[in-house]
Amino acid sequence: MRIGVDIDGVVSDSYRAWVRELNGHFGTNILELKNYDMHLDFGVSWEAMGKYFDDNVAHLFDIPHPVAGAKEGIDKLIREGHEVVYVTARSLEEExxxxxxxxxxxxxxxxxxxxxxxxxxxxxxxxxxEIFLEDYLGNAQAISEAGIPVLLLDASYNKGELPSGITRCQDWHEIIKEIRERSSYPKSASI
Ligand SMILES: [Mg+2]
Incomplete structure (x- = not known):
């Protein structure tokens, strides 16, 4: 299958690292994001948050670790014949x-x-x-409404009921399992 893969929150554990940095910068003590739009949790304007990111972009995109199991999962998908296309909200300047x-x-x-x-x-x-891995509910809804099934990696900011085209996965282990079930991967093979 040709698989769309979001980067921040799916491959890069960006929000964990960014919340830590933002707490230092804004003098807050946020432990868990309730909103994908982080400025809401931090009580600052979209512009203030945007400026902080613009001013610190190299650092902020360097510090996250990968999401647990993401590298191994992507290696597996490619080894099993899938094609991975990253689709990120980042800009070309951030390539x-x-x-x-x-x-x-x-x-x-x-x-x-x-x-x-x-x-x-x-x-x-x-x-x-043919399938899309995402953590932002807004994107997940739009993509599934366009007829492409979405696997939503569970996060504190994407809780709630999901429409039928979106499947919540707790971790990369579940993502791999879902993709294998939807492709021709031999059922007897081990995970
Ligand atoms: Mg994301």
Missing amino acids: KYTVRWLEKYKIPYEHILFTSFQCKVEYALHWKL
Whole structure:
């Protein structure tokens, strides 16, 4: 299958690292994000949050560790014949930080689409993605409404009921299991 893979919150454990940095910067003590739009949790404007990210982009894109199991999961998907297309809300100006980070953790990449916060649906349709891994509920809903099934990696900011086209996965182990069930992977093979 050709699989769309979001980066922040799915491959890069970005929010954990960013919340720590933002607490230091804004003098807050947020432990868990309730909103994907972080400025709401931190009680600052979208602009103030955007400026902080613009001013510290190289650092902020360098510090996260990979999400547990993400590198191994992507290695497995590629080994099992799937094609991975990263679709990120990051901008093309942030390509060098993104590539540097993927290389740092030896996470394979071929295609990375930078949407600059534009809707991911057009990219997903244009690239004929057959399934999509995402952590942001807004994207997940839009992509599934376009007919592409979504696996939503569980997070504190995406709780709640899901429509039928979206399947919640607790971790990368469940993501791999779901993809194997939907593809022709031999059922007897071990995970
Ligand atoms: Mg994300």
